[in-house]
Amino acid sequence: MIETDILIAGGGIAGMSAAARFAADGHKVMIVDPAPADIGEGTDLRTTAFLQPGIETLKKAGVWDAIKPTGAELRVMRIVDAGGNEMTPRETADFDGAETTQGFFGWNVSNKAARVSLMAKLETLPNVDFRFSTTVTGFTGTARYGEATLSGGETVRAKLVVAADGRNSSLRDFAGIKHRRWAYDQSALVFVVTHDKPHDNISTEIHRTGGPLTLVPMPDLDGKPCSSVVWMTPADRAQQLYNMDDTTLSAEITHDTMSMFGPLTVASPRAVWPMISQVPSRLISARLALVAEAAHVVPPIGAQGLNMSLHDIETLAELMAKAKLKGDDIGATTLLKSYERKQLPKTLARVGGIDLLNRASMFEPRTLRDLRYAGLTAINRIGPLRKLAIKVGVGK
Incomplete structure (x- = not known):
């Protein structure tokens, strides 16, 4: 029998961030993940734009400096409406980080670099036990503790169990929490490009029929400006793009970005990710809290996904810190209900809002594309709407 304050299932970026954040407040944490200890080079080509609230959580976790x-x-968020297949932008809206209190929107980091930094941090923490090649095979929540069985045969008793085990969460299923999932017949093609023109720390999201095409600043590669690409498009076209050689794909993305960056050159392998949205009916059960993709899945629009996850983690951390200070139970039902009251309405609103934005970005009929254009124009030129867009864009 292993006893701990918090058991976290899932050792991705969200799970490791949660472990570091909770450990910083003095909790004893065990984290388990099915992946082996040697993550190698990895195949995840995605990057994450950490927005300011998420950065504050990582600072509290003691890992942001690494x-x-x-x-x-990310100094500027640029949204471009390109209509259907127009070759010049119809409307360009720049949301400048200088208009925020921090002076910037966030920082774009490769997922691999974030994982390596987080893992290195956790290895230094005496109150974190990271078990690789390990899964949770059963879970029961009681009035006193959550009891989980592990794939190695051990039993863990924790005051709180945190499900950070992804969109197909086993812990969520063990707790009998239902969820709703819907797909878009749309995929995201992800890869890295270099270009002649500097990105000037501007994240550019181009909307045309089929979905947004986003280029997010990265550090220079081999002396050339570099950006990560998330190209959301109908599933059939995503597969066609994926199958192209680098020269042909470079020409296609140069065309669809309207040469805004000059000629683009594919500078990495590519991967395809099917697009879905997902929400659960509840965020809690006895001694269990859902965070990250166990709690919400959204298309990669506006860098909301992992930043929503960090907001889950911060909300839970603050509630537990208050309970610990008072000598109260960090896994009590009252605390978990407070977490759900704070997070579930925000989760449903964000998932619903991103769903609407994604569907708007996929519009094919001219009248609907013109409606999207009118909406962007209004946000760009009407002060209160612009301020609201900046507030939402920074993740608040």
Whole structure:
């Protein structure tokens, strides 16, 4: 029998961030993940734009100083409406980080670099026990503790069990929490490009029929400006793009970005990710809290996904810190209900809002594309709407 304060299932970026954040407040943490200890080079080509609230959580976790040098600052969020297949932008809206209290929106970091930094941090923490090649095979929540069985045969008793084990969460299923999932017949093609023109720390999201095409600043590669690409498009076209050679794909993305960056050159392998959204009916059960993709899945629009996860983690951390200070139970039902009251309405609103934005970005009929254009124009030129867009964009 292993006893701990908190058991976290899932050792991805969210799970490791949660472990570091909770450990910083003095909790004893065990974290388990099915992956082996040697993560190698990995195949995840995605990057994450950490927005300011998420950065504050990583600072509290004591890991941001290690992550920050591996990424690029996001000073401006640029949204471009390109209509259907127009070759010049119809409307360009720049949301400047200078209009925020921090002076920037966030930082774009490769997922691999974030994982390496987080793992290195956890290895230094005496109150964190990281078990690789390990899964949770059963879970029961009681009035006193959560009891989980592990794939190695051990039993863990924890005051709180945190499900950070992804969109297909086993812990969520063990707790009988239902969820709703819907797909878009749309995929995201992800890869890295270099270009002649500097990105000037501007994240550019181009909306045309089929979905947004986003280029996010990265540090220079081989002396050339570099950006990560998330190209959301109908599933059939995503597969066609994926199958192209680098020269042909470079020409396609140069065309679809309207040569805004000059000629683009594919500079990495590519991967395809099917697009879905997902929400659960509840965020809690006895001694269990859902965070990250166990709690919400959204298309990669506006860098909301992992930043929503960090907001889950911070909300839970603050509630537990208050309970610990008072000598109260960090896994009590009252605390978990407070977590759900704070997070579930926000989760449903964010998932619903991103769903609407994604569907709007996929519009094919001219009248609907013109409606999207009118909406962007209004946000760009009407002060209160612009301020609201900046507030939402920074993740608040």
